[in-house]
Amino acid sequence: GIQVEQSPPDLILQEGANSTLRCNFSDSVNNLQWFHQNPWGQLINLFYIPSGTKQNGRLSATTVATERYSLLYISSSQTTDSGVYFCAVDAGGTSYGKLTFGQGTILTVHP
């Protein structure tokens, strides 16, 4: 099956710093989502981005499908950005939208 690798596994920032999270995947995909899991366990959709670039406030994401990677940018980080960030992909075909998740990046933002 498709493999998804995220880096770095852990990231510690001071409030106001910028960061880049990376997601590499082993095969072509028709779906890529970035999620933020808050401290209470809720997974929040950040981006649906199988290709191209999207921005939402301080967050933006870029997926280069031909090179099989995606980047999530967080600018001017805040303590509320802390949590786990997951990249998840769906290889398509008859998978019915099954997502394969990376192991996540644990982000801690200190005041």
Place this chain on the structure above:
Amino acid sequence: DVKVTQSSRYLVKRTGEKVFLECVQDMDHENMFWYRQDPGLGLRLIYFSYDVKMKEKGDIPEGYSVSREKKERFSLILESASTNQTSMYLCASRQGNKNIQYFGAGTRLSVL
């Protein structure tokens, strides 16, 4: 907004008990999924359902079964709970022709 509701946030069960985890979505989605999350392993797919009464195994189905009698409800069943099933369980749903999955808040299950 899509709402996916899991019946319990926290559960504590004994080894050997039969455990039911319930998930309800309010958006008439065709596809529903059960994942478990363990530290360092991300989320792994247990079972999914692409329609009422239809189900398929995911990557780690052993020790679990599912039921989908109505479109809005997808149940995960641990026939005989074991300590290695202590985990966070997450339910998700997706409209058939759309790619975005929406998640419930999760159930933290402890099996003692």
